Amino acid sequence: MAQTNRVSYLDLIKNGIFKENTIFKLALSLCPSIAVTNNLRNGVLMGIAVLFVQVMVNTTISSMRNFIHPRIRLPIFMLIISGWVTVTDMTMAAFAREAYKQMGLYIQLIVAFASILARAEMFASKNKIAPSMFDGIGMGLGFLFALTIISFFRELLGKGSLWGFPIINAKPLLIMILPAGGFFAVGILMGFFNWMSMRKETKNH
């Protein structure tokens, strides 16, 4: 990761969205990606919340990286993460009440996201502020992208609607909005994206 000085910011963002996509490639944070993605609105809002937390955490930790004592870096990281999550939690409770009622619990659970702590430890604590911020944006966008696409298919197939508006006047596959359907959706999409990148690789060779 030390060579990142030579990598452009755009590459950092792309890396988070495609090459190291939290859900489809690293298979981290699967719990929320199944729990909140049975409708598009919740999926998108959760993605935005994670994007915000990831960027803020990366920036904060990166700016303090020379100040934090290595022995207590994990407790400090957790403190910073939970601080920013609480900020997000309170803001959503005040300004997005309807969505908050449905997903309040999962917002607080962002604290325990492996992906956020992993980026803090692997990237932000070793890099300068700007690359860390862009890494956060990339990882957050990747997560948002994954949640959007999962919740898009789950709501469309399970409820026949999108963002709460009816599209098909039926529930084609009720199981898609149940937890089991979440596993199906994540599994199939993960397979699809891996197949895509495999095809790309074989073409390049």
Place this chain on the structure above:
Amino acid sequence: MTGKDIVKITLNLVVVYLIGGLILAVVYARTSPIMFKNAIIEKEAALKKLMPDADKIEKMGDWYIHEKHSEYFVAKKGDNIIGYIVQSFGKGYSSYIDTLIAVDNDFRVQRINILGHAETPGLGDEIEADNFINQFKGKDMEHLKVLKTDTTEYIQAISGATISSRAVAEDAVKNGVDFLIKAIKERGAKHGADKQS
């Protein structure tokens, strides 16, 4: 670990806690009034929506269901009582469902409104949907029963969410109306007795 390390670690924690606490305090100070205001507005709007004809909704008292605090209200138009509103809870699949029920003077349900719950998203939360809630209009005590078949006489369960449907119809609404009937009758009896004496 040297003494220097200990000092640095302590300093680390103190600074991070202080800054974090400060940021949280500022955000809380900004958002909590909005949350508080929203909760009040939401409740008032919910009451108003239940009894659109009423121009005054007054609290009558408190009661408890599933050991939860609830309230009941009388709705007036001018000086005439046009109905009552009672708050009630039903034990659902994964939560207690907070419900407001409006009844007319004959204790027939006029409207209900789900204030809060944590039922399964995508299934149980259909109890908030209009086509479930609208079924309650005109139902009296005898007809507050959930059936899994097509029905207009009784309440038709949401497919995949029978427990949540039952919790609303047979627990929250039925017990709420039952309580209301008793409470109003008792009050009326007392009132009558006062008048006689």
